[in-house]
Amino acid sequence: MLNTKRHKSQTGLLRRLCLLGALLPFFACQPTPNPRVVIETDRGAITAEIYLKEAPISAGQFLKLVDEGYYNRGNAIFYRVTRADNQPNDSVKIDVIQGGLYQAADAPAIAHETTQATGLHHLDGTLSMARAEPGTASSEFFICIGDQPELDFGGKRNPDGQGFAVFGQVTDGMSTVKAIQALPDQGQYLTEPVLIRSIRRLP
Numbered sequence: 741m742l743n744t745k746r747h748k749s750q751t752g753l754l755r756r757l758c759l760l761g762a763l764l765p766f767f768a769c770q771p772t773p774n775p776r777v778v779i780e781t782d783r784g785a786i787t788a789e790i791y792l793k794e795a796p797i798s799a800g801q802f803l804k805l806v807d808e809g810y811y812n813r814g815n816a817i818f819y820r821v822t823r824a825d826n827q828p829n830d831s832v833k834i835d836v837i838q839g840g841l842y843q844a845a846d847a848p849a850i851a852h853e854t855t856q857a858t859g860l861h862h863l864d865g866t867l868s869m870a871r872a873e874p875g876t877a878s879s880e881f882f883i884c885i886g887d888q889p890e891l892d893f894g895g896k897r898n899p900d901g902q903g904f905a906v907f908g909q910v911t912d913g914m915s916t917v918k919a920i921q922a923l924p925d926q927g928q929y930l931t932e933p934v935l936i937r938s939i940r941r942l943p
Contacts, residue, residue: 775799776911776942777806781818782935783920786883786913787942788867791906794860797853798869798877798907805847805879806939816841816936819929820882821921826928832890832897837920838870839936840880847879853905856893860906863887865917867908874902883910883917 774793779786792799805811818839827833841847852874855861862868862884868891870880882904890896893903910917924931 775803777803777908777939778942779811779913779939780937781916781920782937784913784916786910786916788865788908788910790867790908791858791860795853795858795905795907797850798905801847801850801869801878802867802881802907803941806941810841810847810879811936811939814935816939817933818920818936819933821923821925821930822928823921826925830897832895834888834891834897835885835921836882836888837885837917838880838882839934840870842880842933849876849878851875852877852902853907854893855903855906858906861887862889862891862895862904862906863909865910865914866906867910869905869907871904874900877905881907885914885918885921 772793775790777788777790779788790799790803792803810816816839818837819842820838822834822836822838824833824835850869852871853869860866864884864886866884866888867881868884869877870882871877884891888897891898891904894901895903898904920930920934923934
């Protein structure tokens, strides 16, 4: 004689397994979110998404320095700001704050990753690698205030036309970025640099 209770239990289990099997492709196709970091400064915190998938060279370098504690040693600062009023000799003006390890940098340089290659752009809140010649970026980065298309590949801010390497986007804390940009400066360099207390990944 059929054990009705056992049959119902087996049927319920089979249904649950079928449902799980149906959901597995859905979960398998969900994209892995980009890493996030928080930049703690004397003027407040800045939270950012790091575009590791879109800009693996630049974002990978930044995250490597974050994970190894480069920015947590007490010598990381925001030291340079650009505004319309402090760029008298620049025909193409930009609005950014720039920071990093400054003269204490000992990080290796990386290959230049253009916005043409990544498809990213310098928008309001964008994080991008600072550099001199292409291929010299290492630990210094800047944050855009407002859209800055002249910093993209083909832009006119840099004579070589290669632009700069976008690797992230501020998701919270633009008020801190703007407060830093408004601080007193002398020739674009802050009179009193803003200490970066730490940069760490968020869960």
